[in-house]
Amino acid sequence: MTGRRSQVRRATSMDRSPLTRATVLAALAAMLGLVLATVGPGGTAAAQTVACAPDSGTACITGTLRTSAGQPAVGVALEVAGPGGEQQVTSGPDGRWSLPVTEAGQYTVTLDEATLPAGETLRDPANNPRTVTVSLGGVAAALFPLGTPTGPAAPSGGATGDGDAPPPATGGEPGLDNTVPGTASGGGVNWDRVAQQASAGLVFGTLLALASVGLSLIFGTTGLSNFAHGEQVSLGGILAYVFTQLVGLPLLVSGAIAVALAAASGYLQDAAIWGPLRKRRVGMTQQLIVTIGLAVTLQYVFQFFFGAGSLRIVRSNPETVALGPILITQQSLISLGIAAAALGGVSYFLVATRVGRATRAVSDNPALAAASGIGVDGIVRMVWTIGAGLAGLGGVLMGLYLNATAWNMGSTLLLLMFAAVTLGGLGTAFGALAGSIVIGLVVELSNLVIPSDMRYAGALVILILVLLFRPQGILGRAERVG
Amino acid sequence: MTTATQNTPTAGQPTRDPLLRASGLVAGYLPGVNILNGCDLDVYPGELIGIIGPNGAGKSTLLKALFGLVSVRSGTVTLKGEDITNHRADSLVHRGVGFVPQNDNVFPSLTIEENLQMGSYQAPKRFAERFEAIVDLFPTLGDRRKQRAGSLSGGERQMVAMARALMMEPSVLLLDEPSAGLSPVRQDETFIRTRKINRTGVSIIMVEQNARRCLQICDRGYVLDQGRNAYTATGRELMHDPKVIELYLGTLAADVESAGKDVPPLA
Amino acid sequence: MSAETLAALQGVERVPGSLKPDAILVADDVTRHFGGMTAVDVKHLEIQRGTITALIGPNGAGKTTLFNLLTGFDKPNSGTWSFEGRPLAGVPAAKVSRSGMVRTFQLTKALSRMTVMENMRLGATEQPGENLARALVPPIWRPREREITAQAEELLDRFRLLDKKDDFAGSLSGGQRKLLEMARALMSKPTMVMLDEPMAGVNPALTQSLLSHIQALRDQGTTVLFVEHDMHMVRHISDWVAVMAEGRLVAEGPPSTVMTDPAVVDAYLGAHHDTDLGDDSVLSDEVATRLEAEVAAEDEQAERAARLEEKP
């Protein structure tokens, strides 16, 4: 494994070396252009028909030759030798060659370097001839990349710019250069990629904040850690799916309906479950188990009605706009705007309005709040309504951002939501925002430094570290003793 | 400041209808355990009622029961003749009942100003005006208006609690040990202020362990013991009742006072 | 013996920060700031062993904060202090308590879902069963448990909580919690006990009967430091009084002296504390004005302290 890995590294470091960068770039551009050209309608089919078709008695040995500029290398002679005898073949107009063989076994493929187009050399001369294993009915490929040799043996061999080679990218299509972020340099980590991922982190973090602010509010006012909050998020996404895809309403309308229904679900939930439990003074840990029960129920209700697959809220592919080095979808920009407005509204509500302050008062001391003339149940119900509505909105936008929603979208996000609100300081709405953005950035950027299948772990390690230095969370406050 | 000189109602006026009446109250926290065992209480308009009694007698429970924070198992509470038994606290606030609890009587994560805003929750328009008046009474609170109540000292909290209740401009005020934790000068001030507020026509029920002070200023006093009224009389009578002194008031204050005459007399 | 210690106080200077012949607690330059405000700024404080010392002062003077600092529940911005000669600055709260200096809290901390008796037992020290390994072998800790229980019952009886001993502490009334808090602190038989407003909310008759208990403790050698706003109590049992204002120690002396100190009377006691408030004359403008002035004096001092802080 390690051996193969280092081999890959060598290849990439080669790509990055200044000597060859321009060449490789040009080659790539041309190659992608070509790809675009060949796969136009009908193109594929045409290419396929020429190829040898394997069946139970035949196998194919095949390959495609491209010049270092990415153009098909036409007329290159190859010799294939093996159990089925020796055969000759030359590459066709698309640079492709293929040979049927009727015996399985090891074949050697030798490329006749003399027949290469002028100025072209093998990138890795040591790999000529190469050996392929063929089994009947199968296809075996042998590639001979052309370009500057990697080894020290032929440093100047056949550098590309000798004038004979066709000008790169004659296909006219700019390839992916302009649209794919990070194409400008040879892969790996670079600033464009960092910027791109940071912008994704910001968007993701903001949407996460939207989804989790309700969690924070509900915890703040009632002390309840709502493990069914993830399902509120899923609900938003699924409702949006229902109204766009099943009912056929435009996205904006169905999004609004989804949020309204999600909010209503919060209201009803509080009226039917949490209000009565509070009245009976059922403890918070017990209520927490009820939320787990509710989460299970809701998850399987979703599965029951909408299946276990991913549900696309809209069918179209998101349109993108370029902001400097960053490529961002219009959808994300709009979502960001909506999320910022919603979060700003909630913050204003909490800090500057009478009812908002009452919300915080209830979270401090419900009995005293009642004694001050605050209708505690009404406030809590309102918090549930707003919290669930925001979660629903978060679900709709998250479903759009992630390109699909599913019965378990919320539950997979739940841990991150909890991490975010804790990081920010439990029960504070701003904290939820700050924590979410930190989490979003960490989650999106961590694959720059650690294996990507461990990136959640990275986010969680950050969480622990932050708490060590600020045990009360980013925006939380220490309590007075005595 | 005006001096209140209107006719003060006294205990001997049963002809008028009580403003607040509790009769035969039975209430408790745990199922099957009654803390109040048939408690009766009458408050006539404009009266200042003092409630004293040993620790755990049920004084706080009585206030909470009146205010709908503990469920009443039997008996009734009426306000101006209307049955308000087990009504929700916020609806009582709406009817002009104010309450200062004994413990946990501030919102710790709210600032002082926000705490007082909660006091005028049902009449937000009056906040600015009331706030000025309160800050006049408790200048410390005005200076510290942005400090979180959770970081206040015990006495400062008590001031906030009292101020919050005064923000409501209630017509009936229930005070649970408003002087606890206050410095002597502030205790005096609290009692005098309570009396003044009372003279403006607000009926007040005050539970106190600072019993002598309480009995000094109140019109009528109740002694509560084991969830029942033990004695009811005017404050003065109770204060000098030897039985009450022995069981509830103690002789410490009197002893100390007679021992040390080295304090300056009242001006 | 108590007479001796009391006699020793006779010769002590009646100025803040005076030196004591046999100080059990000595604190130097203890300061604590909150934002721009100085809550505690004690230059020098000594507590005489075997006496009952009262710490009084207006609300917000910094008494509780000083307790928090001395017992390790809060970290000072500066300062050192020692208890029985051992330096205590930076020592964690539990260790402070184990060294014999036990405190109570002004806002009570009852262990709600434990019975009153369990609360009491928790206060005891030297229970071998509090070690995980030994806990598994009851014969090791049963005898001590019996002693503890007996001691707890005796205290509870004195604090009128005996018939509540099997109730959850969370179901106690406000005053009962105060009592439990104090009784629990006494379970460990501390060398020095620091009581933060122990009698606030306790019925006067009961207070009176508890005072003799506190005196008895003193006579057995326990040092008592308490914060209290009940002047009758302070005058009745304290041997020595220290006065704090705006975080500083402003006066010290025997109760009779301190309580006639005009500064203390003005800023703290007020003129009425022995007056019958039932007299409508106290509602006169004159009295109101005077009261206001007194309160203003207290407030102004606080403000001045705050302003002083902002300047440098």
Add this chain to the structure above:
Amino acid sequence: DEDGSGTDTTGGGTDAQPLIVGSLLPQTGSLAFLGPPEIAGVDLAIQEINEAGGVLGQDVEIVHADSSDADNAEVATQSVADLMSQDVQVVVGAASSSVTLNVLDDITGAEIVQISPANTATALSGASPFYFRTAPSDLVQGAALGNLILQDGRANVAFLVFNDDYGITLRDVAKRTIEEAGGTVVYGNEGEEFDPASDDVVASAVTAALSTNPDAIVVIAFDQTKLIVPALASAGVPGSMMYFVDGNLADYSADFEPGTLEGAKGTLPGKAADESFRERLLEVNSGLTDFSYAAESYDAVILAALAAVRGEGTDGPTIQENMAAVSGAEGGEECASFAECVDLLEAGDDIAYQAVSAAGPFNEDNDPSSAWVGIYTFGPDNKYTWTSEVFGEL
């Protein structure tokens, strides 16, 4: 007695117990979307077997139980207890290698034949004599995938692959093929997989993959593909650069904007898609949109039933002994349906059941020894059509 068993068969009416097949397939949890086609495959097989007269004269019974996913491992444990209490002799399942590992010892320990239609983990090869699988090994598909990419002249390949058995195994094989032929895997190497439990991985993974300038992007995932493709498309990646595998080769006409996948290719084990098989499946469950592992599930039941017929017993050990033989491991006459095969068996012939999935006979590890892999291309309508097929042996 191998020879005897063939000749003695007189066709039904013996006193053997009826064959009871249990299914242990994902009906809930994160893999539940794989359940319906698999269950339909099982149900279709049972239906056809019973229409053809059942096994040894008695109708085959089916008991469905939920395997859920590895996150809820206890569900499978309880389901196995339920199945065993109903005396099943064959268990078809599980879909997830993880779940299989959890229940394998219990099922095979009770001498019940376990046949997984979808396990691909190499760790399961030869796990027990009673454990079989009908999913052709990733070795064949991986090589076919690698060669398909190479054939298209793509040399810098990025993998968007989830960190589970299925993804890792397939990726490893394809990667080896590509590298041996001179290509490079520029992204999706070890450590660059993503956690299947997280949805928000797409943005950063796509960015990371594209920053390596691939000329082909292989998506190895299940249903999460619906999240990945739009992200790729909006980053400007044309369909012709994308490659799919059996886990996500599906009809996306309802999911993506027309043209998104045009030119994308994919591999799917099995010979040319058998339209009649799909139609039969749709008769069983008309709601199917995805057919992943339906053929393998169908084959599993048919093979078990044939093994019971051949061994004239419905007990686990008998079925286990005859599984390899009916799959054609010892040669024999080819037959493609249960009815046809039973006729041959009753005539005393040895048979080689031609699996719908085109998997070859079992090898000594009870894995299919060879497979056909179909190559498919997506059109502008985001539906895929057959283009060619390749054969591979292990």
Add this chain to the structure above:
Amino acid sequence: MDWERILTLVAGELFAPTTAAYALAAIGLNIHFGLTGLLNFGQAGFMLLGAYGFAVSTIAGYPIWLAVLVAVACSVIFALILGIPTLKLRGDYLAIVTIAAAEIVRIVGRSTALTDVTGASSGLRGDSYKATFQALSPLGDGSTALGPFSYSNSSSNSWWLRIVGWLLVALACVLVWRLLRSPWGRVLKGIREDEDAVRSLGKNVYSYKMQALVLGGVIGSIAGIIYVLPRAVQPDSMGRPMTFWVWTILLLGGAATVFGPVIGSMVFWAVLMLIKTVMREVVPSTVLRAEQIEQFGWIIVGVTLMLLVIFRPQGMLGDKKELAINVR
């Protein structure tokens, strides 16, 4: 409907190894939460570490006692790493840190970087580590039927495992029973109520919390071993859902009681089995498709769970009086 079969199945769940494993895990959590008030939402992490510790060292050729020791050591180290920095945090934060730490264990365990040790996402095959345990069995090969219950004697999901598992549960119960009534347990309960008060009484709160965390974690790691002995080590099987179920079991049975976790586990798994099997039996496949029946089963499980807590909030064995004390 075949009630006899279903009831046998349900009764079998009452003493299944999984039930024992969950009971043990909940006993560990009871020490954390019920006694000390530590909100440990990472019990599955302890279990997974125990499972890895045991399986990996067995595969490396260690004898069983050493493998168990390694498992215990893993959980002790985990508890220390987790506790040293976090036990000073407020309770809610501890919850999130433990849940995060447990996820880290799982994610690292299933990452391809450690394939050689942990087997990555496919985990470790059961037969690679079960042998040493099964070899200790005095019951021999084959299977035995006791009444309607028939299990293999020693291999995998066996009588032997049931005996050992429930013996361990009994031992843990005795331990908790002893500790609960001891002065040590009293200190823990005090910490649960108010740390500062206990600190003011001279107890080293940090040390007690750490002892509780380690002890509960060790019991959790043993539970992990019992849990994987009838199956395989699967990192994904020991993730958040497992922690949630352990919590559910603890609160269902009653926190801070000796038998609560055991009763909770039995009831939980038996009810789950009952609902699922009855659903499979009674709902004809013409009404609902197979997968919908399973999903509907889960819906009923969720609702039952809610109803159980709503109508018996103190748990099966909990003290109703304790609930009346409003701690918030």
